[in-house]
Amino acid sequence: MSELHGRSIIAGEAVGGGGKSFRAFNPSEGREFGPEFYEAMSVETDRALVAVAQAFPEYRRRSAEQLAGFLENIGLKIEALGDELIERAHEETALPAERLTGERARTVNQLRMFAAAAREGSWGSTRLLRIPGYRPRVADLAARFERLRSKTLSIATQERTGALRRKTKTERNGLSCVHCLSVSR
Numbered sequence: 001m002s003e004l005h006g007r008s009i010i011a012g013e014a015v016g017g018g019g020k021s022f023r024a025f026n027p028s029e030g031r032e033f034g035p036e037f038y039e040a041m042s043v044e045t046d047r048a049l050v051a052v053a054q055a056f057p058e059y060r061r062r063s064a065e066q067l068a069g070f071l072e073n074i075g076l077k078i079e080a081l082g083d084e085l086i087e088r089a090h091e092e093t094a095l096p097a098e099r100l101t102g103e104r105a106r107t108v109n110q111l112r113m114f115a116a117a118a119r120e121g122s123w124g125s126t127r128l129l130r131i132p133g134y135r136p137r138v139a140d141l142a143a144r145f146e147r148l149r150s151k152t153l154s155i156a157t158q159e160r161t162g163a164l165r166r167k168t169k170t171e172r173n174g175l176s177c178v179h180c181l182s183v184s185r
Contacts (some may be wrong), residue, residue: 006037008044011051026095031071064124068115075111078104 007014019039023032040048062070078085089100117123123179 004035006035007039008040008048010044010048011055015047016040024092026091026094033091064118064121068118071111071115071118075108075115076110078108140165 006017007016008016017038019041021036021038023036024034025032085104086097086100089095089103090097093100
């Protein structure tokens with residue numbers, strides 16, 4: 001794994017180091033470790049936004065094959081980090097190495113899936129399905145909003161009186177939804 005330097009990388013160049021600093025923390029040992037990392041300052045954030053705006057027109061002209069290759073290359077670079085990545089993530093999170101190995105595999109497989117979608121190309125022609133003649137009536141939308149508003153007020157009132165637990169369960173479109181409430185007293 002390349003040496004960590006704690007600075008932001010903008011347009012391929014390590015920059016900064018003037019923002020507030022912090023270090024990685026090992027929760028299982030209760031200690032900080034590694035180099036200092038620096039928060040990006042507003043000038044660096046602005047520079048990153050300019051770099052993205054300049055790069056986007058070029059990136060947008062890339063072929064589906066080039067986009068897919070780009071995504072696959074990211075996955076290969078993640079895999080090339082090997083066990084060092086897993087060890088570092090374990091130190092920073094205290095998560096078991098087996099879980100982190102699975103997370104890395106999931107991430108790389110998602111990149112491969114997105115690369116396959118880029119090659120296949122249907123993602124570029126996604127359209128919203130419109131149902132002919134369907135248009136929600138304003139009265140229907142207003143009634144839904146009013147039911148939701150009155151239910152929320154009722155729940156908030158019950159919460160203040162202690163008559164309701166923190167979780168409520170409702171049915172919406174046949175799906176069960178759990179709402180967690182936190183109402184200031």
